[in-house]
Amino acid sequence: MADVFPDSRLRELTGATVLVTGGGGLVGSRIVAQLAAHGARPIVLDRFDAYPHPVRGLFEVDRHGTQVVLGDVRERATVKWLIDRADYVIHAAAYADVAACTRRPDTAFAANVHGTQTILDELLESRVKRLVFVSSASVYGDGVAGNDAPRFTEDQPLTPISVYANTKLWGEHQVRLMLGDSRTEYSIVRYFSVYGDPQIPKPGSHSWMVPWLTLSAHSGRPMRLNGGGHQVRDLVHVEDIARATVLALVADQAASQTINIGTGIPTSVRAIAELVAAHYPGAAFIETPMPDGDPRGGYADTRKATDLLGWHPAITLSEGIDRYVAWLRATPNSVPDWFTSQTVPLAA
Structure with a gap:
């Protein structure tokens, strides 16, 4: 709902x-x-x-x-x-x-x-x-x-x-x-x-780092940080x-x-991975090269969203990751077979 x-x-x-x-x-x-x-x-x-x-x-x-x-x-x-x-x-x-x-x-x-x-x-x-x-x-x-x-x-x-x-x-x-x-x-x-459940990554993609990182930790695989995870995301x-x-x-x-x-809050990909890792003691990180077309990123100026729509985000990143982890644990069948059975490039 x-x-x-x-x-x-x-x-x-x-x-x-x-x-x-x-x-x-x-x-x-x-x-x-x-x-x-x-x-x-x-x-x-x-x-x-x-x-x-x-x-x-x-x-x-x-x-x-x-x-x-x-x-x-x-x-x-x-x-x-x-x-x-x-x-x-x-x-x-x-x-x-x-x-x-x-x-x-x-x-x-x-x-x-x-x-x-x-x-x-x-x-x-x-x-x-x-x-x-x-x-x-x-x-x-x-x-x-x-x-x-x-x-x-x-x-x-x-x-x-x-x-x-x-x-x-x-x-x-x-x-x-x-x-x-x-x-x-x-x-x-x-x-x-x-981001948010029930988002599931696609093979060969480097988008959607919350599900990529969470599925990795959930499956006991290292969370790969493209470019060291220094990119910024909102x-x-x-x-x-x-x-x-x-x-x-x-x-x-x-x-x-x-x-x-957007939220107007810049967060590094590494910081996102650390929020995910808090749910999975022992989760590991590995640094990998930056893929083509992956931007350094930035964050939103949200004044127009506030002034024209009267809109403010209601769900914090920490709460949103909590929700995603809870959903993933409640619906283990949502983890795609290709993710656990193949060697795939993980995203950040």
């Missing part, structure tokens, strides 16, 4: 139909659950191929979604049919793995560029009140040279260093270009590092991310705005 916070602005969503692309994933499913809790009618469009079936069942999409459609955001007829029924759209569908996008830029282009363009084309002829486009803090790249923990502000120059970040930055520009003078409003939300619990995204649908001041969704 989603963490639900009362907010009078969300009464506007009662009875409204909200299309959530990518609604079958970690963040999308939490968005769908919160929409349903506030009386909206969420429709999910998802390929359902990002996670293995046993994990996907933990997202409870069928429980919270009014309708769940197996499909691709590039399928124009499907997208048109769903947008024609929608009052609002949250576009969260994406090929969202940095390492995978680096290996397969063609797939990243198809999902993140072609898919976004299909959504925008159909929005131009729709009655949709507002689109919330899900972007990423990866568009900032490494920030200012020489600053080990930069604070990223929404209006600073953007210097993406990965294929994934490039696709997200293109999406931002295209949303502004196509919807700026249309009858459909838009808001852009830039997620910082999302970790935001998935429930807080979902709440901010839903608020961006209805907050008047969020129209035509780009908003960081």
